Amino acid sequence: MNQITLSKPLDMHLHLRDGQMLETVAPLSANSFAGAVIMPNLVPPVDSLEKCLSYRERIISACAANNFEPYMTLFFKNYAEKELAAAKPHIIGIKLYPDGITTNSQGGVKAIEDAEPTIELMQELGIPLLVHGETADFVMDREEKFLSVYQQIAKKFPRLHIVMEHITTRHAVALLDRFENLFATVTLHHLLITLDDVAGGMLNPHLFCKPIAKRPEDRDALLEAALSAHPKLSFGSDSAPHPQSKKECCGCAAGVFTAPIALPILAALFDRHGKLDNLQSFVSGNAVRNYRINPPEKEVALVKEPSLIPEKYGDVVPMWAGQEISWRLVS
Ligand code: NCD
Ligand code: ZN
Numbered sequence: 001m002n003q004i005t006l007s008k009p010l011d012m013h014l015h016l017r018d019g020q021m022l023e024t025v026a027p028l029s030a031n032s033f034a035g036a037v038i039m040p041n042l043v044p045p046v047d048s049l050e051k052c053l054s055y056r057e058r059i060i061s062a063c064a065a066n067n068f069e070p071y072m073t074l075f076f077k078n079y080a081e082k083e084l085a086a087a088k089p090h091i092i093g094i095k096l097y098p099d100g101i102t103t104n105s106q107g108g109v110k111a112i113e114d115a116e117p118t119i120e121l122m123q124e125l126g127i128p129l130l131v132h133g134e135t136a137d138f139v140m141d142r143e144e145k146f147l148s149v150y151q152q153i154a155k156k157f158p159r160l161h162i163v164m165e166h167i168t169t170r171h172a173v174a175l176l177d178r179f180e181n182l183f184a185t186v187t188l189h190h191l192l193i194t195l196d197d198v199a200g201g202m203l204n205p206h207l208f209c210k211p212i213a214k215r216p217e218d219r220d221a222l223l224e225a226a227l228s229a230h231p232k233l234s235f236g237s238d239s240a241p242h243p244q245s246k247k248e249c250c251g252c253a254a255g256v257f258t259a260p261i262a263l264p265i266l267a268a269l270f271d272r273h274g275k276l277d278n279l280q281s282f283v284s285g286n287a288v289r290n291y292r293i294n295p296p297e298k299e300v301a302l303v304k305e306p307s308l309i310p311e312k313y314g315d316v317v318p319m320w321a322g323q324e325i326s327w328r329l330v331s
Contacts, residue, residue, distance in 0.1 A: 001276050002304040003330075004267060008295040009283045011036035013130075013165055013185045013236025014259065016059060016070075018042050024314035025241050026062035028260040032329065034284075034298035035069030037130070037236065040095055041104035045075035049087045056090075067296045073130060076109060078118045084125055092291060093128035093163065094118075101134050101142075102210040103240065103254055108132075112149055119157055128161040128291070129153070133172075134211055140195070143169050143211050154179040161290075166190065166238045168211045170221030176232045183290055185236030188265055189213065189256045189319060191223050205252040206317050209240065227273050229281035232290065237262050241316040248317075257318045261309050265320075267302045267327040301330040 014036040016026050029036055038059065040046035046055055052072050059070045074087060076096035096115065097108035109115045122129055133150060134142035154162055164172055164184040176184055189207065194200075194216050198207045207213065225233050239262065240255025247253060258265075263283070270279045288295065307328035311321045 001271070003302065004276055004279065005299050005301045006263065006280055006283060007299055008034040008288070008297065009263060009300050010034060010235070010287045010295060011237045011239070011259065011262070012234045012287050013037055013039065013187070013238045015039045015041070015238070015240040015255065016062075017241060018055070018058065021241060021243075021314075021316075022058060022062050024316065025239075025257075025259060026059055026068075027064065027066065028313060029239070030063040030066035030068035032260065032263050032300060033068065034295040035071055035293075037071045037092055038073060040073045040075040041097065041102075043104055045104070045107060046073070047075040047077055049074075049083065049090060052087065052090060067298065069296050071293065075107075076115065076118070076129075077107070078115070079121070081121050081125075084118070084121050084127060088125055088127055091127070092293070093130045093161075094122060095130045095132070095165075097132045098134060098136070101136065102132060105132070112153070116156075119153065119160065123157045123160040126161075128163060130163045130165055132166075132210075133164050139212055140214065143167070143214075144171060147171055147175055150175060150182060151179070154182050157181070166211060166236060167222065168214050169218045173221045173225045173230075173233075176225075176230065183232045183234070185234050185238075186222050186226055187236060187238040187256070188258050188262045190219065191226055191269065192219070192265075194219050205247045206319055206321065207256060208247075208252055208254055209238065209256045210254040226282055227270060227275040227278060229278035229286065231281075231286055233282070234287040234290070235262075235266070235283045243315045244312070244317050245315075257313070257316050260313060261318055261320070261325070263300060264302055264307065264325055264327040264329055267304075268325055271304065271327070302327050303330055
Protein backbone atom coordinates (compact mmCIF):
# COMPACT_ATOMS: atom_id res chain seq x y z
CA MET A 1 0.00 0.00 0.00
CA ASN A 2 1.34 3.42 -0.96
CA GLN A 3 -1.40 5.41 0.66
CA ILE A 4 -3.86 5.22 3.47
CA THR A 5 -6.85 7.25 4.58
CA LEU A 6 -7.48 7.31 8.30
CA SER A 7 -10.95 7.97 9.58
CA LYS A 8 -11.24 10.17 12.69
CA PRO A 9 -7.65 9.83 13.90
CA LEU A 10 -7.31 10.66 17.61
CA ASP A 11 -4.48 11.73 19.86
CA MET A 12 -5.43 10.40 23.28
CA HIS A 13 -2.79 12.39 25.24
CA LEU A 14 -1.87 15.91 24.18
CA HIS A 15 -0.39 19.07 25.74
CA LEU A 16 -1.60 22.25 24.05
CA ARG A 17 -0.48 24.84 26.65
CA ASP A 18 -2.08 28.29 26.55
CA GLY A 19 -1.58 31.79 25.11
CA GLN A 20 0.78 32.15 22.14
CA MET A 21 1.96 28.53 22.39
CA LEU A 22 -1.65 27.31 22.14
CA GLU A 23 -2.13 29.48 19.04
CA THR A 24 0.97 27.90 17.47
CA VAL A 25 0.35 24.23 18.26
CA ALA A 26 -3.43 23.74 18.34
CA PRO A 27 -3.93 24.22 14.57
CA LEU A 28 -1.19 21.65 13.93
CA SER A 29 -3.05 19.00 15.91
CA ALA A 30 -6.36 19.98 14.32
CA ASN A 31 -4.73 19.46 10.93
CA SER A 32 -3.94 15.82 11.63
CA PHE A 33 -6.54 14.72 14.16
CA ALA A 34 -10.31 14.71 14.66
CA GLY A 35 -9.85 15.13 18.38
CA ALA A 36 -7.45 14.83 21.27
CA VAL A 37 -7.43 14.31 25.02
CA ILE A 38 -6.18 17.61 26.43
CA MET A 39 -3.88 17.51 29.43
CA PRO A 40 -4.69 19.89 32.32
CA ASN A 41 -1.15 20.73 33.51
CA LEU A 42 -1.32 24.47 32.85
CA VAL A 43 0.01 26.94 35.41
CA PRO A 44 -2.21 27.12 37.44
CA PRO A 45 -3.75 23.71 36.64
CA VAL A 46 -7.17 23.15 35.10
CA ASP A 47 -8.88 22.08 38.33
CA SER A 48 -12.41 23.43 38.13
CA LEU A 49 -15.24 23.13 35.64
CA GLU A 50 -15.07 26.86 35.06
CA LYS A 51 -11.35 26.76 34.11
CA CYS A 52 -11.97 23.69 31.99
CA LEU A 53 -14.78 25.28 29.98
CA SER A 54 -12.90 28.50 29.36
CA TYR A 55 -9.76 26.56 28.31
CA ARG A 56 -11.93 24.56 25.92
CA GLU A 57 -13.20 27.77 24.35
CA ARG A 58 -9.63 29.05 23.86
CA ILE A 59 -8.64 25.75 22.22
CA ILE A 60 -11.58 25.80 19.84
CA SER A 61 -10.91 29.38 18.84
CA ALA A 62 -7.20 28.57 18.28
CA CYS A 63 -8.20 25.75 15.91
CA ALA A 64 -10.27 28.22 13.86
CA ALA A 65 -12.62 26.48 11.48
CA ASN A 66 -10.97 23.06 11.55
CA ASN A 67 -13.44 20.78 13.29
CA PHE A 68 -11.54 19.26 16.16
CA GLU A 69 -12.93 17.91 19.42
CA PRO A 70 -10.88 18.74 22.51
CA TYR A 71 -11.68 15.98 25.01
CA MET A 72 -11.09 17.87 28.24
CA THR A 73 -9.61 16.60 31.50
CA LEU A 74 -9.42 18.01 35.01
CA PHE A 75 -6.25 18.00 37.12
CA PHE A 76 -6.74 15.48 39.93
CA LYS A 77 -7.41 16.83 43.42
CA ASN A 78 -10.02 15.87 45.94
CA TYR A 79 -13.29 17.01 44.41
CA ALA A 80 -16.71 17.09 46.05
CA GLU A 81 -19.38 14.81 44.56
CA LYS A 82 -21.37 17.84 43.37
CA GLU A 83 -18.37 19.22 41.44
CA LEU A 84 -17.72 15.86 39.82
CA ALA A 85 -21.33 15.35 38.81
CA ALA A 86 -21.42 18.84 37.26
CA ALA A 87 -18.13 18.28 35.41
CA LYS A 88 -18.91 14.80 34.11
CA PRO A 89 -20.70 15.79 30.86
CA HIS A 90 -17.81 18.11 29.92
CA ILE A 91 -14.78 15.89 30.57
CA ILE A 92 -13.41 12.59 29.31
CA GLY A 93 -11.58 11.91 32.56
CA ILE A 94 -9.45 13.23 35.39
CA LYS A 95 -5.66 13.21 35.14
CA LEU A 96 -3.74 12.17 38.22
CA TYR A 97 -0.14 13.35 38.61
CA PRO A 98 2.03 12.34 41.54
CA ASP A 99 3.14 15.63 43.12
CA GLY A 100 6.12 17.15 41.28
CA ILE A 101 6.84 14.10 39.10
CA THR A 102 6.85 15.94 35.76
CA THR A 103 6.36 19.34 34.10
CA ASN A 104 3.76 21.45 35.96
CA SER A 105 2.64 18.67 38.30
CA GLN A 106 3.14 20.58 41.55
CA GLY A 107 0.05 20.17 43.69
CA GLY A 108 -0.50 16.62 42.47
CA VAL A 109 -1.17 13.61 44.67
CA LYS A 110 1.28 12.95 47.53
CA ALA A 111 -0.03 9.52 48.59
CA ILE A 112 -2.51 7.44 46.63
CA GLU A 113 -4.52 6.72 49.80
CA ASP A 114 -5.35 10.45 50.04
CA ALA A 115 -6.89 10.24 46.57
CA GLU A 116 -9.22 7.33 47.28
CA PRO A 117 -12.36 9.26 48.28
CA THR A 118 -12.39 11.03 44.91
CA ILE A 119 -11.42 7.87 43.02
CA GLU A 120 -14.37 6.11 44.65
CA LEU A 121 -16.72 8.88 43.50
CA MET A 122 -15.26 8.67 40.00
CA GLN A 123 -16.02 4.97 39.91
CA GLU A 124 -19.62 5.63 41.00
CA LEU A 125 -20.10 8.40 38.45
CA GLY A 126 -18.30 6.54 35.63
CA ILE A 127 -15.49 9.08 35.16
CA PRO A 128 -12.23 7.58 33.82
CA LEU A 129 -8.97 8.03 35.78
CA LEU A 130 -5.95 8.91 33.63
CA VAL A 131 -2.64 8.41 35.39
CA HIS A 132 0.93 9.59 35.06
CA GLY A 133 2.33 6.41 36.58
CA GLU A 134 5.75 7.17 38.03
CA THR A 135 7.17 7.09 41.55
CA ALA A 136 10.11 9.21 42.74
CA ASP A 137 12.53 6.26 42.54
CA PHE A 138 15.61 5.94 40.29
CA VAL A 139 14.62 7.41 36.94
CA MET A 140 14.74 4.16 34.92
CA ASP A 141 12.63 2.34 37.56
CA ARG A 142 9.90 4.92 38.12
CA GLU A 143 7.22 3.32 35.97
CA GLU A 144 8.10 -0.20 37.05
CA LYS A 145 7.73 0.79 40.72
CA PHE A 146 4.38 2.42 40.03
CA LEU A 147 2.88 -0.77 38.55
CA SER A 148 1.93 -2.01 42.02
CA VAL A 149 -0.12 1.18 42.50
CA TYR A 150 -1.98 0.45 39.25
CA GLN A 151 -2.70 -3.07 40.48
CA GLN A 152 -3.89 -1.77 43.84
CA ILE A 153 -6.33 0.71 42.26
CA ALA A 154 -7.49 -1.74 39.60
CA LYS A 155 -8.35 -4.32 42.29
CA LYS A 156 -9.92 -1.92 44.75
CA PHE A 157 -12.04 -0.14 42.10
CA PRO A 158 -13.00 -2.86 39.62
CA ARG A 159 -15.58 -0.67 37.83
CA LEU A 160 -13.22 2.29 37.42
CA HIS A 161 -11.85 2.86 33.89
CA ILE A 162 -8.10 3.39 34.43
CA VAL A 163 -5.69 4.56 31.76
CA MET A 164 -1.96 4.05 32.22
CA GLU A 165 -0.74 7.06 30.25
CA HIS A 166 2.34 6.94 28.01
CA ILE A 167 3.57 3.48 29.04
CA THR A 168 7.26 2.82 28.47
CA THR A 169 7.99 -0.68 29.80
CA ARG A 170 7.28 -4.26 28.76
CA HIS A 171 5.85 -4.95 32.20
CA ALA A 172 3.23 -2.25 31.77
CA VAL A 173 2.22 -3.88 28.48
CA ALA A 174 1.85 -7.21 30.28
CA LEU A 175 -0.34 -5.65 32.97
CA LEU A 176 -2.95 -4.71 30.36
CA ASP A 177 -3.98 -8.35 30.02
CA ARG A 178 -4.27 -8.92 33.76
CA PHE A 179 -6.94 -6.38 34.68
CA GLU A 180 -10.13 -5.83 32.71
CA ASN A 181 -10.37 -2.19 33.80
CA LEU A 182 -6.80 -1.19 32.82
CA PHE A 183 -6.12 0.54 29.50
CA ALA A 184 -3.08 2.41 28.17
CA THR A 185 -1.74 4.98 25.76
CA VAL A 186 1.67 4.89 24.13
CA THR A 187 3.54 7.74 22.45
CA LEU A 188 5.20 7.82 19.05
CA HIS A 189 8.66 8.39 20.48
CA HIS A 190 8.49 5.46 22.90
CA LEU A 191 7.79 3.18 19.92
CA LEU A 192 10.97 4.40 18.26
CA ILE A 193 13.67 5.37 20.71
CA THR A 194 15.54 4.05 23.74
CA LEU A 195 17.64 5.82 26.35
CA ASP A 196 20.55 5.47 23.92
CA ASP A 197 18.92 7.95 21.55
CA VAL A 198 18.52 10.46 24.38
CA ALA A 199 21.85 10.16 26.16
CA GLY A 200 23.89 7.33 24.62
CA GLY A 201 25.87 9.64 22.35
CA MET A 202 25.64 13.41 22.20
CA LEU A 203 22.83 14.49 24.51
CA ASN A 204 19.61 15.10 22.57
CA PRO A 205 17.37 17.43 24.59
CA HIS A 206 14.55 17.16 22.04
CA LEU A 207 14.13 13.48 22.97
CA PHE A 208 14.17 14.11 26.70
CA CYS A 209 10.78 13.47 28.29
CA LYS A 210 9.02 11.94 31.28
CA PRO A 211 8.82 9.02 31.50
CA ILE A 212 12.34 8.69 30.10
CA ALA A 213 12.78 6.29 27.15
CA LYS A 214 13.81 2.83 28.37
CA ARG A 215 15.60 -0.29 27.14
CA PRO A 216 15.44 -1.92 23.68
CA GLU A 217 13.35 -4.82 25.04
CA ASP A 218 10.83 -2.34 26.44
CA ARG A 219 10.62 -0.44 23.16
CA ASP A 220 10.16 -3.74 21.30
CA ALA A 221 7.29 -4.84 23.55
CA LEU A 222 5.54 -1.49 23.12
CA LEU A 223 6.03 -1.70 19.37
CA GLU A 224 4.68 -5.23 19.17
CA ALA A 225 1.56 -4.23 21.11
CA ALA A 226 1.00 -1.15 18.92
CA LEU A 227 1.64 -2.93 15.60
CA SER A 228 -0.78 -5.69 16.56
CA ALA A 229 -3.35 -3.02 17.56
CA HIS A 230 -3.69 -4.43 21.07
CA PRO A 231 -7.36 -3.68 21.81
CA LYS A 232 -6.64 -1.88 25.10
CA LEU A 233 -3.86 0.32 23.75
CA SER A 234 -4.36 3.67 21.97
CA PHE A 235 -2.11 6.23 20.44
CA GLY A 236 -1.44 9.24 22.68
CA SER A 237 1.38 11.43 21.40
CA ASP A 238 2.20 13.14 24.72
CA SER A 239 3.33 15.87 22.35
CA ALA A 240 4.62 18.43 24.85
CA PRO A 241 5.89 21.66 23.30
CA HIS A 242 8.46 23.84 25.05
CA PRO A 243 10.15 26.91 23.54
CA GLN A 244 13.57 26.16 22.05
CA SER A 245 15.24 28.20 24.81
CA LYS A 246 13.75 25.88 27.47
CA LYS A 247 15.04 22.75 25.67
CA GLU A 248 18.49 23.85 24.48
CA CYS A 249 19.79 25.03 27.83
CA CYS A 250 21.08 23.88 31.17
CA GLY A 251 18.07 22.36 32.96
CA CYS A 252 16.22 21.17 29.85
CA ALA A 253 12.43 20.86 30.23
CA ALA A 254 10.93 17.39 29.73
CA GLY A 255 8.71 16.92 26.67
CA VAL A 256 8.98 15.83 23.02
CA PHE A 257 7.06 17.74 20.36
CA THR A 258 5.56 15.37 17.77
CA ALA A 259 1.94 16.37 17.08
CA PRO A 260 2.37 17.57 13.46
CA ILE A 261 4.61 14.67 12.40
CA ALA A 262 3.03 11.83 14.33
CA LEU A 263 0.76 10.39 11.64
CA PRO A 264 3.32 10.30 8.79
CA ILE A 265 5.91 8.68 11.07
CA LEU A 266 3.34 6.17 12.35
CA ALA A 267 2.36 5.34 8.76
CA ALA A 268 6.02 4.79 7.87
CA LEU A 269 6.52 2.62 10.96
CA PHE A 270 3.43 0.45 10.43
CA ASP A 271 4.23 0.19 6.72
CA ARG A 272 7.80 -0.91 7.38
CA HIS A 273 6.45 -3.75 9.51
CA GLY A 274 3.70 -4.69 7.03
CA LYS A 275 1.02 -3.66 9.56
CA LEU A 276 -0.65 -0.65 7.91
CA ASP A 277 -3.99 -2.44 8.24
CA ASN A 278 -3.76 -2.09 12.02
CA LEU A 279 -3.07 1.65 12.08
CA GLN A 280 -6.75 2.66 12.01
CA SER A 281 -7.46 0.73 15.23
CA PHE A 282 -4.36 2.06 16.94
CA VAL A 283 -5.06 5.72 16.13
CA SER A 284 -8.83 5.70 16.46
CA GLY A 285 -10.88 2.50 16.69
CA ASN A 286 -9.57 1.32 20.04
CA ALA A 287 -10.09 4.70 21.70
CA VAL A 288 -13.58 5.13 20.21
CA ARG A 289 -14.61 1.73 21.56
CA ASN A 290 -12.91 1.89 24.96
CA TYR A 291 -14.01 5.43 25.79
CA ARG A 292 -17.35 5.17 23.94
CA ILE A 293 -16.81 8.48 22.15
CA ASN A 294 -18.07 9.72 18.82
CA PRO A 295 -15.42 11.98 17.26
CA PRO A 296 -16.23 14.47 14.48
CA GLU A 297 -16.06 13.15 10.92
CA LYS A 298 -12.59 13.75 9.56
CA GLU A 299 -10.58 11.80 7.00
CA VAL A 300 -6.83 12.22 6.90
CA ALA A 301 -4.92 10.91 3.90
CA LEU A 302 -1.26 9.92 3.90
CA VAL A 303 0.98 8.91 0.98
CA LYS A 304 4.27 7.12 0.77
CA GLU A 305 6.34 10.02 -0.51
CA PRO A 306 9.41 11.53 1.12
CA SER A 307 8.96 14.67 3.19
CA LEU A 308 11.17 16.79 5.40
CA ILE A 309 10.44 17.45 9.05
CA PRO A 310 10.61 21.24 9.54
CA GLU A 311 13.41 22.65 11.68
CA LYS A 312 10.86 24.50 13.79
CA TYR A 313 7.20 25.21 14.26
CA GLY A 314 7.14 28.76 15.61
CA ASP A 315 9.58 28.59 18.50
CA VAL A 316 9.31 24.82 18.98
CA VAL A 317 11.77 22.24 17.66
CA PRO A 318 10.06 18.96 16.75
CA MET A 319 11.48 15.48 17.17
CA TRP A 320 13.82 14.61 14.25
CA ALA A 321 13.92 18.23 13.03
CA GLY A 322 15.33 18.51 9.51
CA GLN A 323 15.24 14.77 8.84
CA GLU A 324 13.62 13.08 5.87
CA ILE A 325 10.75 10.65 6.45
CA SER A 326 9.14 8.35 3.92
CA TRP A 327 5.47 9.29 4.28
CA ARG A 328 3.63 12.61 4.25
CA LEU A 329 0.22 14.06 4.96
CA VAL A 330 -1.90 14.93 1.93
CA SER A 331 -3.05 18.47 2.65
C1 NCD B 1 4.91 16.81 29.79
C2 NCD B 1 4.82 18.33 29.70
O1 NCD B 1 5.79 18.97 29.26
O2 NCD B 1 3.78 18.89 30.07
N1 NCD B 1 6.29 16.42 29.68
C3 NCD B 1 6.76 15.21 29.32
O3 NCD B 1 7.96 15.00 29.39
N2 NCD B 1 5.97 14.26 28.87
C4 NCD B 1 4.27 16.33 31.05
C5 NCD B 1 4.04 14.84 31.08
O4 NCD B 1 3.19 14.31 30.36
O5 NCD B 1 4.72 14.15 31.85
ZN1 ZN C 1 1.83 14.19 29.04
